[in-house]
Amino acid sequence: MSRRSALRAIGTAAVVGGVAGCAAGTGTGGVPATPAQAATTSFDPYFPGEGAGGFLVNHYALDLSYAQAVGRIAGTATIRLLPYTALSGLSLDLAAGMTVVSVRANGAAARFSRQGDKLHIQPGAALPSGRMALLEIAYSGQPAPVSVAGVGSVGWQAGATDVSAVSLPIGAPTWFPCADHPSLKAAYEISVTAPAGVSVLANGRLVDKQPQNFGTRWTYRHDGPMAAYLATIVIGDLAIETSSGPSGVQIRDAFPARLADQARSDFGRQGQMLKTFASLFGPYPFDVYGTAALDGVNALSQAGSLGGTYGAQTLGLLDVSLIDGRRTHESLVARALAAQWFGASVSVSSWASIWLSTAFARYAEWVWLEKSGGLSADTSARAAMTRLRSLGQDLILADPGAERILDERVALRGACFLHALRLTMGDYTFFQVLRVWCSRNQSGAAQTEDFLQVVPDVYTAQDLTAFMAYWVSAARLPDLP
Structure with missing residues (x-):
């Protein structure tokens, strides 16, 4: 399914669902007349309260000020969106603890109300179908x-020395209003004014840095498209270094100044990783990438799958405790980079298909180990199979459940499935499958069924339908070939 088709299906389902649930009269175009009755969900069964329907977000512009002493933010989110039908009301996700001061729709004041973590907006005039609208x-x-059950603490994280927004799966609304579903992708411009002497990182390239009052205003621009859960800012006392990588990609790393030498060593082969992965998966999908060493990323490891690293879009986050100057945890740097192809560029169209991100990135980590003189991918896969056999055999890869999206079995079993495919069809055809997968779905969203279709499109020597179904749809662990 193409990105536009997937998004349109979600948007249409949300509009229909919102209309079907109305007891009162409807507004323009058949859309419910009051915001509380408008579509308020993406209808993803894993997180049914998240997301929105009836429109596609085209661009987010966030202009925020951060008061470090009290840990507060204040600012404006300017959201450009395209309604699928005339909207007299719409909804966004925003944490209940954030106070909305005002809302404007196409320049005019709009009514709004709050209901839990939802912001309901009622413009003074209906937003016409097929015409861009602007919310401020x-x-x-x-x-x-x-x-989040099974995942842990997500969203805005205040560590001992820095702040970061690590939003997988539903943490983005802790710091900005959004339509929070992985298939709803947009371009971003993120400006943050922080105290002087404090550095700011965000998705994309730094396009402006100016003194502002008693601080500095940093502006990053990323043409995306990007899912809200991958939108990230980092604020802290960090040194930022940039260099030129392969094919004009800017490499931008950040770390505490005291760890500069160690971090330069641990991050030093990202250029080689970019070349290796591009040769296997296709061109790097963005124009900038780097890793930030931060305090507290390990807090996300309690579910087992992230392991002290996180692949936000154009920016990998690594727990500062893993920096040692000996590249001990270099494979985690590779995993976060691989997530740019698998998860950022090719996003999931529903949370049930999260293995298309976590498992693919895990397998790419094994491939990097193999290509850089470490363990072979086969050795890593067989060790993972031993680990999986010691765990419960009750997980369905293609539908693990909301509380298990970061269960280590999702990443490990999915990576072993990929290795089983590689053993079956050979290296050349296997990596051709991955290149076609990345090319066909670049900047889009896909689900498990889409990947299962790519395989026979590329590999025709034998029918692998039953073989693949056993790996993704059965609970009992298969054997590697």
């Missing part, structure tokens, strides 16, 4: 992470 939302508050 002024808000403020002291952002805080939210707890």
Whole structure:
């Protein structure tokens, strides 16, 4: 399914669902007349309260000020969106702890209300179908992470020395209003004014840095498209270094100054990783990448799959405790980079297909180990199979459940499935499958069924339908070939 088809299906389903659930009269174009009755969900069964319907977001412009002493942000989110049908009301996700000051729709004041973590907006005039609309939302508050069952604490994270927004899966609304579903992707411009002497990182390239009042305003621009959960800012006392990577990709790393020498060593082969992965998966999909060493990324490891690293879009995050100057954890740097192809560029169209990101990135980590003189991917896969056999055999790869999206079995079993495919069809055809997968779905969203279709499109020597179904749809662990 193409990105536009997937997004249109979600948007249409949300509009229909919103209309079907109305008891009161409807507004223009058959859309519910009051915001609370408008479509308020992406209808993803894993997180049914998240996401929105009836429109596609084209661009987010966030202009925020950060008060470090009290941990507060204040600013404006300007959101450009395209309605699928005339909208007299619409909804966005925003944590209940954030206070909305005002909302404007196409330049005019709009009514709004709050219901839990939803912001309901009622423009003064219906937003016409097929015509870009502009929302301006002024808000403020002291952002805080939210707890997600089976995952842990996600969203805005305040560490001992820095702040970061690590939003997988539903943490983005802790710091900005958005339509929070992985298939709803947009371009971003993120500006943050922080105290002087503090550095700011965000997705994309730094396009402006100016003194502002008693601080500095940093502006990053990323043409995306990007899912909200991959939108990230980092604020802290960090040194930022940039260099030129292969094919004009800018490499931008950040780390505490005291760890500069160690971090330069641990991150030093990212250029080689970019070349290796591009040769296997296709061209790097963005124009900048780097790794930031931060305090507290390990807090996301309690579910087992992330392991002290996180692949936000154009920016990998690595727990500072893993920096040792000996490249001990270099494979985690490679995993976060691989997530740019698998998860950022090719996103999932539903949370049930999360293995298309975590498992593919894990397998790429094994491939990097193999290509850089470490363990072979076969050795890594067989070790993972031993680990999997010691765990419960009750997980379905293609539908693990909301509380298990970061279960280590999802990443490990999915990576072993990929290795089983490689053993079956040979290296040349296997990596051709991955290149076609990345090319066909670049900048889009896909699901498990889409990958299962790519395989026979490329590999025709034998029918692998039953073989693949056993790996993705059965609970019992198969054997590697």
